[in-house]
Amino acid sequence: MSVISVANLSVVKRDRLLFENLNFAVEQGSLLYVKGQNGAGKTSMLRVLAGLIEADAGEVYFTLQNIKDCREHYHQHLVYFGHKLGINSSLSAVENLQYWCQQHEVVISVDTIFYTLAQLNLVGLEDIPVANLSAGQQRRVALARFWFKHNAKLWILDEPFTALDTQGIELITKQITTFLSGGGAVVMTSHQALCIDYPTDELTLEYRI
Amino acid sequence: MVFDDINSFFDMGGYGLYVWLSFGSSALCLLVLWLDSFFSKRRLITHVLHEQIRQGRIKAAAEQSATAQQKTHGETI
Amino acid sequence: MWKWLHPYAKTERTYHLCQRLLPWFSLLGLAVIILATVWGLAFAPTDYQQSEAYRIIYVHVPSAVLSKSLYSAMAIAAFIGLVWQVKTSFMAMIALAPIGATVTFVSLITGAAWGKPMWGTWWEWDARLTSQLILLFLFLGVISLYKAFEDKQQAGKAAGVMAIVGVINLPIIHYSVQWWNTLHQGATLMKLGKPSMPPEMLWPLLLSILGWALVSGAIFLLRMQNEILQRDIRRPWVVALANKSLALNKGK
Amino acid sequence: MTALMAILKRDLALAYRQRAELMQPMLFFVLVISLFPLAVGPEPKTLQLIGPGVIWVAAILSSLLGLERLFRDDFQDGSLEQLMLSSTSLPAAALVKVLAHWLTSILPLIVLSPLLALFLHLSEPMYWALLKTLLLGTPLLSLIGAIAVGLTVGLNRGGVLLALLLLPVFIPLLIFATSAVGSASMQLQYHAQLAIIGAMFLFSLALAPFAIAYALRVSQT
Numbered sequence: 001m002s003v004i005s006v007a008n009l010s011v012v013k014r015d016r017l018l019f020e021n022l023n024f025a026v027e028q029g030s031l032l033y034v035k036g037q038n039g040a041g042k043t044s045m046l047r048v049l050a051g052l053i054e055a056d057a058g059e060v061y062f063t064l065q066n067i068k069d070c071r072e073h074y075h076q077h078l079v080y081f082g083h084k085l086g087i088n089s090s091l092s093a094v095e096n097l098q099y100w101c102q103q104h105e106v107v108i109s110v111d112t113i114f115y116t117l118a119q120l121n122l123v124g125l126e127d128i129p130v131a132n133l134s135a136g137q138q139r140r141v142a143l144a145r146f147w148f149k150h151n152a153k154l155w156i157l158d159e160p161f162t163a164l165d166t167q168g169i170e171l172i173t174k175q176i177t178t179f180l181s182g183g184g185a186v187v188m189t190s191h192q193a194l195c196i197d198y199p200t201d202e203l204t205l206e207y208r209i
Numbered sequence: 210m211v212f213d214d215i216n217s218f219f220d221m222g223g224y225g226l227y228v229w230l231s232f233g234s235s236a237l238c239l240l241v242l243w244l245d246s247f248f249s250k251r252r253l254i255t256h257v258l259h260e261q262i263r264q265g266r267i268k269a270a271a272e273q274s275a276t277a278q279q280k281t282h283g284e285t286i
Numbered sequence: 287m288w289k290w291l292h293p294y295a296k297t298e299r300t301y302h303l304c305q306r307l308l309p310w311f312s313l314l315g316l317a318v319i320i321l322a323t324v325w326g327l328a329f330a331p332t333d334y335q336q337s338e339a340y341r342i343i344y345v346h347v348p349s350a351v352l353s354k355s356l357y358s359a360m361a362i363a364a365f366i367g368l369v370w371q372v373k374t375s376f377m378a379m380i381a382l383a384p385i386g387a388t389v390t391f392v393s394l395i396t397g398a399a400w401g402k403p404m405w406g407t408w409w410e411w412d413a414r415l416t417s418q419l420i421l422l423f424l425f426l427g428v429i430s431l432y433k434a435f436e437d438k439q440q441a442g443k444a445a446g447v448m449a450i451v452g453v454i455n456l457p458i459i460h461y462s463v464q465w466w467n468t469l470h471q472g473a474t475l476m477k478l479g480k481p482s483m484p485p486e487m488l489w490p491l492l493l494s495i496l497g498w499a500l501v502s503g504a505i506f507l508l509r510m511q512n513e514i515l516q517r518d519i520r521r522p523w524v525v526a527l528a529n530k531s532l533a534l535n536k537g538k
Numbered sequence: 539m540t541a542l543m544a545i546l547k548r549d550l551a552l553a554y555r556q557r558a559e560l561m562q563p564m565l566f567f568v569l570v571i572s573l574f575p576l577a578v579g580p581e582p583k584t585l586q587l588i589g590p591g592v593i594w595v596a597a598i599l600s601s602l603l604g605l606e607r608l609f610r611d612d613f614q615d616g617s618l619e620q621l622m623l624s625s626t627s628l629p630a631a632a633l634v635k636v637l638a639h640w641l642t643s644i645l646p647l648i649v650l651s652p653l654l655a656l657f658l659h660l661s662e663p664m665y666w667a668l669l670k671t672l673l674l675g676t677p678l679l680s681l682i683g684a685i686a687v688g689l690t691v692g693l694n695r696g697g698v699l700l701a702l703l704l705l706p707v708f709i710p711l712l713i714f715a716t717s718a719v720g721s722a723s724m725q726l727q728y729h730a731q732l733a734i735i736g737a738m739f740l741f742s743l744a745l746a747p748f749a750i751a752y753a754l755r756v757s758q759t
Contacts, residue, residue, distance in 0.1 A: 051623070052619060054755075072625045086617050095548075103626060124264070210328055222339070231399040239505075246509045250512050257524055261529075409659075434558065
């Protein structure tokens with residue numbers, strides 16, 4: 001049963017047609033890798049999938065229900081990671097993640113947060129304002145949310161690997177593979193060549209002037 | 210002593226409210242200013258100490274992961 | 287002349303200088319201010335015109351005088367910082383600003399409290415009170431400008447420029463408010479003037495001005511140390527200092 | 539419910555951390571009001587006449603200053619996106635954010651109002667009328683202001699546009715509030731004006747959250 005599916009989706013942005021009549025479905029335990037040049041509309045497509053922006057035409061279905069009707073249910077099972085990290089720079093990493101977990105109704109103890117941040121080798125940087133961290137470290141703080149939301153069925157990642165070092169990329173790919181083998185669905189874009197040893201279907205968006 | 214007893218001292222010739230309000234508020238403001246400066250100095254010193262502990266934790270974690278890497282590196286050879 | 291100044295540009299020496307001076311200023315200041323207050327409140331003679339209300343002068347005048355001198359001291363520190371690039375003088379400037387703001391605020395409260403028995407209203411747009419109010423805004427402006435910057439170096443310079451702009455405008459503000467006030471002379475019934483004071487009233491006043499100056503000096507030394515610690519938070523001498531004070535506390 | 543409490547707690551903690559920035563609308567409020575005696579002259583009679591109007595216009599302008607901060611940081615660092623993608627309903631979250639903003643930016647103005655009533659020689663009954671109109675009227679400012687902020691949060695130069703959008707909408711509030719304080723100065727009853735302001739407030743309390751939520755969705759690019 002498809003986790004997320006799209007029926008003749010088309011998006012126009014600043015009156016430029018990005019793509020039209022897009023149809024695809026992502027089954028449980030499968031990874032969709034969206035490819036395309038800069039400006040091909042990858043980010044807009046992911047934001048439409050997440051329900052952040054409305055498509056000009058076409059529908060997005062989560063487990064065969066239109067996301068407009070089941071928005072709350074859909075967002076309970078979704079984790080989105082975009083260009084904007086979603087962490088406040090004057091709060092500390094722990095405070096940011098605690099706030100995010102309370103938002104997404106994830107019951108979590110502070111030690112699990114510290115433990116996960118240690119895994120992302122952010123030891124000692126947990127309780128200082130995030131502004132003092134480097135870009136890569138801030139990205140890891142934002143990526144820590146993928147370790148918390150266990151009841152998520154769908155992950156949408158928009159270029160998660162930028163500004164990450166090899167060790168960071170390794171950590172994230174391992175987490176993605178465990179999530180996929182656990183029956184989750186992932187839709188992601190990336191600039192680096194995808195080195196996830198997992199069957200992936202690819203979707204290429206042509207660049208239209 | 211200009212005033213013959215304590216109550217007339219507090220009464221201040223009928224202007225007690227205003228005199229004691231001004232003296233009280235100035236004493237309070239100076240006190241608050243002094244306390245704020247004093248406690249922020251203490252806060253700075255404790256901040257430095259916390260910083261030491263944090264650096265210690267970071268170094269310990271770095272050594273720990275370094276030894277872990279050597280171990281895995283040792284096994285693969 | 288600058289040879290002497292420059293070693294104190296080195297923050298650690300300034301910190302220890304403040305540490306040495308602090309006990310003197312605080313104890314002496316406390317003693318003088320208590321002595322002057324008791325003298326002014328209890329032993330100075332009753333004023334024939336305002337009976338006891340005039341005793342507020344022993345708090346209002348020192349704070350008013352001090353607020354102006356603190357602002358000029360702040361402006362001088364800013365000037366030295368900007369012209370000779372002396373970092374510690376920016377720290378002195380920002381250490382002075384909150385003290386100046388508090389003292390100006392106190393002069394406003396005491397002025398209003400003194401105005402009530404004399405003019406019948408808690409606030410009167412008298413020339414002196416109005417320029418004190420504007421002085422308070424100048425202080426708060428400098429402080430909020432300093433706080434708006436992340437990088438403290440930049441913040442020092444920007445706040446320094448504003449302090450100098452402020453000090454240049456002080457006389458202009460003072461005379462324009464005087465002129466504005468005489469324009470509407472009807473408003474104030476009686477000038478909040480310093481009556482020509484007999485010596486037994488004058489001495490406690492001078493003493494309380496000295497007391498206020500010493501206490502402000504002590505608070506300034508303390509805040510100066512805070513600024514130095516804040517700036518050199520990563521430096522080894524601060525770490526050593528912190529560990530020493532920790533050991534001291536443990537020892538106690 | 540805990541999610542909404544979490545938003546309130548976070549916003550109050552953030553406001554405490556940026557309290558220097560929070561002081562600025564308050565300073566602006568006191569400064570603007572103390573300009574008027576310098577401009578118009580210190581006679582208590584004239585000051586009392588213009589007092590209510592001056593305080594209310596200054597309150598509206600200072601709240602405009604503070605409104606910008608409502609969604610700006612959350613929009614820029616992406617927390618707003620994550621909030622919209624959480625299962626908490628956006629109108630409720632918007633209402634909580636407006637409440638947090640009202641507590642941190644506009645309540646201090648009301649706390650300062652006795653001092654300013656002193657500056658402008660307002661009489662005792664006038665001050666109580668001013669306080670009541672401020673307490674009832676300023677939440678209205680925040681609610682409707684939040685809609686405009688939601689719409690202009692995406693634009694990077696939203697400041698003046700915000701004032702342009704909001705000032706016309708605040709005119710009825712200004713009229714009824716100043717007339718309430720005016721009739722208090724003549725020892726007349728001003729319940730009618732208060733009732734109208736209260737009605738406007740409840741009306742916006744009911745509808746604004748949905749408008750804010752829609753505005754935030756519209757400004758997502």
